[in-house]
Amino acid sequence: MALEFTLDPPVDPALRDGILALWTDVSNADGAVGFVPPVSTEDVRPELVRHLVAMAEGRSRLLVGLDEAGRIAAAAFLTFNAHRLMRHWIWLYTVMVHPRHQGKGYGRDLLAAAAGAARGMRGITAIRLTCRGAGLERFYASCGYKEVGRVPDAIRVSDGDYRDDITMLLPLL
Secondary structure, three states: OOEEEOOOOOHHHHHHHHHHHHHHHHHHHOOOOOOOOOOHHHHHHHHHHHHHHHHHHHEEOOOOOOOOOOOOEOOOOOEEEOOOOOOOOEEEEEEEOOOOHHOHHHHHHHHHHHHHHHHOOOOOEEEEEEEOOOOHHHHHHHHOEEEEEEEEEEEEEOOEEEEEEEEEEEOOO
């Protein structure tokens, strides 16, 4: 069954708690969303608050995908550039699909929904995102993104475990 995507859902306690649970579960499943497991909701909460503040200030938008039970199964943040010469493209941050839904094509659906949302934003011509290697760049490439930059060993996951910081671009025109 397909997810139902919503851009800019109303922020209420259920949404906040759903995103927090999703982010924690994805992190603990070793998802590359800014944390290294194990993490608790209290570890993730400050980062979520930063995103919620950016949304309230109009600097970021939230895209969520609900499963057939109405639970948040996928999410991503679409963030505008503050620099006046770079306002024609947005960042896609914290791209997440719940581990129980892995392998169902929901990641592709989330990226397609994000591209559709970005195409609806006046003046936006591209989406950029970063990933930490480990094969994620191949997934994004299969969804139309192209690698446009790489910094070797820029991300230290743990002592002795370094990953490349890879920048991907999806032109929307």
